[in-house]
Structure formats: structure tokens, C-alpha cells
Amino acid sequence: MEESGEQKKRSKGKKDDLFHVLHKVPYGDSPYVKAKHAQLVDKDPEAAVALFWKAINEGDKVESALKDMANVLKQLDRSEEAIEAINSFRSICSKESQESLDNVLIDLYMKCGRTDEQIELIKKRLRLIYQGDAFNGKTTKTARCHGKKLKISIQQETSxxxxxxxxxxxxxxxxxxxxVVQRKAQLLGPDSNRACNLGLCLIKRARFEEAHLVLQDVLQCRIPGSDDDKTRKRAEELVMELKSVLPHPQSMDNFTLDDNFVEELDHLLNAWGPNRSRRLPIFKEISQDQLP
Known part of the structure; x- marks a missing residue:
């Protein structure tokens, strides 16, 4: 039996819905929608960048277009251009979007090797958490990871x-x-990859016995994420490096503690009392006498 016009219309609508769900492309014919189509369906990043620019200039979903364009530029190894775009246009974005723009910038600074700016921006985010201004005053936020929505707590974000x-x-x-910073991160949320970073720090500081204990925690699956093959391989490589330097220990410290910022971190992790409901619970402080 031949389908009626109404049936054909419904069938086409279902196919369109399936297409948008599969490709995660929004509905419509605006510059932003065309940019997402170029990015996700056509796999044409250059065309997507041009269309994202058009969306920004025409005021079409500026915040989303700016973040999406920055991520595409990062994939194209044009991270410096992405940084300039965010810094130029973030002033016209809402207050609620500034946190997510900062997160994009943090990764872009890391990609470009602009570590001093990355450090200052992360410090800024941590101070906002201490002041109770992160997450727009809420205790959790919704984030996306590999296409899935996740609830992130202030504690997880701090870590x-x-x-x-x-x-x-x-x-x-x-x-x-x-x-110092990695240890504080581990207090809030133990993580095997960060444990490897801590182990490397200790190796560089010629604290080999401590480094060995930290890496063994990963290899013996005592820390969340230790079952990840990539992380275990890294821990094994660091243990081999540790064995190679043991006969000739040399400290590679060329820096001193940023005492003011360490004190700020101690307040961040230790100063939230029961009468300050917008802030984190009290966490154990790493005292100064634990530092070498």
C-alpha cells in the first residue's frame, strides 16, 4: 500500500530526527548550525571555522560558536589563533559562560606551552572556588565527557x-x-595519572624511596584508575627510570616554594567551615613540616 502524504512526512521527520541524534547536529539553517554540520558531518574543519566566525559576527549562539571554533582551531594546530579569538570576544559572552571559556583557555595555553599564563588562569579559577563564586554559586555542574552528561562537584573540580x-x-x-600541588590534588581525589606525575616530581627531586612507594601504589592498583593500561605502562617506565638514577642521585630543584600561593591553597582546602554552605567541607591540610 502506498504511503499517504502525511505518512511520508512523518517518516521523513523520524529520519531527520535520527540524523540529528546520530550526528549531534542542531536543527535549523543558521550559521551556527551550518558550522556544526561542517564540523561533525562533512568533517571539514576549515569550512567549520569560517562558519563559526560568521555565527560570531552575526550574533548567532556566540558563546557556543566561540568555544566550538576554539576546539576546532586547536585540532588544526592553530591554538594561538584560538586564544586570541577567546580573549577578543569573551567580553560579549555571558557571565555564566566565563568558566567554560576559562577551561578552554587553560587547555589552549597548555597546548601552546604558555605555562605561566596557564598557571595564573588556574590560580584564578581556584580563588573563585575559595570565594564561593565557582559553578555560578552552585555546588555541582553538568559537564560532557565523550558525549555523556556528568555531574561534577566542587571537590572534583578543585582536584x-x-x-x-x-x-x-x-x-x-x-x-x-x-x-605540593599534586599532593593536595591527591588528598581531594586520588588518581593514578596524578600519582605518576607525583612520582616523577619526587624522582626529579632525588626523593627516590618516596617515589618508589607512590609508583607501587599505582602498580598494585591501590589508586583509582590504576587498571588503565596506559597509566600502568607509564608507572612501569618511571620505575625503570628510578632504577637507572638510583646509583647517582642528584636533585634537580631550581625553584623555591611560592609560599603565598601555598598558603592560599591551604585556606582553600582547610578553611570552609559549617557556616559557609557554599564552600567545600573541611579537608586535611598538608602542613609545612611535611615539606622537605
Whole structure:
């Protein structure tokens, strides 16, 4: 039996819905929609960038277009251009979007090796958490990871930012600050990859016995994420590196502690009392006498 016009219309509508769901492409014919189509369906990043620029200039979903364009530019190894775009146009974006723009910038700074700017921006985000201004005043936020929606708590976000900060200090070869920050990150949310970073810091500081204990925690699956093959391989490689330097221990410290910022971190992790409901619970402080 031949389908009626109405049946054909419904059938076409279902196919269109399936297409948009599969490709995660929004409905419509605006510059932003065309940009997403170029990015996700046509796999044409250059065309997507041009269309995202058009969307920004025409005021079409500016915040989303700016973030999406920055990510496409990063994939094209044009991260400097993405940084300039965000810094130029973020002033016309809403207050609610500034946090996600900062997160994009943090990764772009890391990609470009602009670690000093990355460090300062992460510090800014941590101070906002301390002031109770992160997540737009809420205790959790919704984020996307591999296409799935996740609830992220302030504690998880703090731990994530501290991990990135520790990595940035490592790139600057400031292993003393990197160790302090990584330890604080581990207090909030133990993570095997950060444990490997901490192990590397300790190796660079010629604290070999401590490094061995930290890496063994990964290899013996005592830390979340230790079952990840890539992380275990990295831990094994660091243990081999540890064995190679044991006969000739040499400290590679060329930096001192940023005492003011360490004190700020201690307040961040330790100063939220029961009468300050917008802030985190009290966490154990790493006292100064635990530092070498």
C-alpha cells in the first residue's frame, strides 16, 4: 500500500530526527548550525571555522560558536589563533559562560606551552572556588565527557584544576611547587595519572624511596584508575627510570616554594567551615613540616 502524504512526512521527520541524534547536529539553517554540520558531518574543519566566525559576527549562539571554533582551531594546530579569538570576544559572552571559556583557555595555553599564563588562569579559577563564586554559586555542574552528561562537584573540580596546575609547574621544571600541588590534588581525589606525575616530581627531586612507594601504589592498583593500561605502562617506565638514577642521585630543584600561593591553597582546602554552605567541607591540610 502506498504511503499517504502525511505518512511520508512523518517518516521523513523520524529520519531527520535520527540524523540529528546520530550526528549531534542542531536543527535549523543558521550559521551556527551550518558550522556544526561542517564540523561533525562533512568533517571539514576549515569550512567549520569560517562558519563559526560568521555565527560570531552575526550574533548567532556566540558563546557556543566561540568555544566550538576554539576546539576546532586547536585540532588544526592553530591554538594561538584560538586564544586570541577567546580573549577578543569573551567580553560579549555571558557571565555564566566565563568558566567554560576559562577551561578552554587553560587547555589552549597548555597546548601552546604558555605555562605561566596557564598557571595564573588556574590560580584564578581556584580563588573563585575559595570565594564561593565557582559553578555560578552552585555546588555541582553538568559537564560532557565523550558525549555523556556528568555531574561534577566542587571537590572534583578543585582536584582536576590542582592536577593541571601541578602539571604546568612540572613543565616549568618547578618540581617543588608541582609536588605540593599534586599532593593536595591527591588528598581531594586520588588518581593514578596524578600519582605518576607525583612520582616523577619526587624522582626529579632525588626523593627516590618516596617515589618508589607512590609508583607501587599505582602498580598494585591501590589508586583509582590504576587498571588503565596506559597509566600502568607509564608507572612501569618511571620505575625503570628510578632504577637507572638510583646509583647517582642528584636533585634537580631550581625553584623555591611560592609560599603565598601555598598558603592560599591551604585556606582553600582547610578553611570552609559549617557556616559557609557554599564552600567545600573541611579537608586535611598538608602542613609545612611535611615539606622537605
Amino acid at each position: 582536576r584544576l590542582l592536577g593541571k596546575l601541578g602539571w604546568a609547574y612540572m613543565q616549568n621544571k618547578n618540581y617543588m611547587m608541582a609536588e
